Amino acid sequence: MTRPSEPEIEEPAQLKFLRRLVTTLTAVMIGGLVVVISLLVIRLSDKGVTLPDTITLPDGTTPTAVTFGKGWIAVVSDDNRILILDAESGALRQTITIE
Structure with a gap:
């Protein structure tokens, strides 16, 4: 049996915006975490x-x-x-x- 083709439902504009916003914020948070960890490693490895x-x-x-x-x-x-x-x-x- 073949499946009847389902019509593709287009995402609402607000949902697209929200998805992109969440993805961008996740990337920024990961970048910020990498920066904070890098600075801690640099500062704590100082010989003093x-x-x-x-x-x-x-x-x-x-x-x-x-x-x-x-x-x-x-x-x-x-x-x-x-x-x-x-x-x-x-x-x-x-x-x-x-x-």
Whole structure:
């Protein structure tokens, strides 16, 4: 038996628009996800700060905070001082007293 040919029904214009819109938004979301993952991989693979093997603080100094800069390390102590150390050698560069 042969099947009678069914007449093709044309999609309404609004349905075509909606289908294209969903397809476009899906492509944009996939592209955005790839960009976000790429940026995370690039930023998290950064080597970060290199630390000296040892840092020697003056006697009686207890560190409460540490900040890393380009070529220097700042150590805030509990006796209201900021000690600026060389990042490569760990030598004391400067002492700043907080009043």
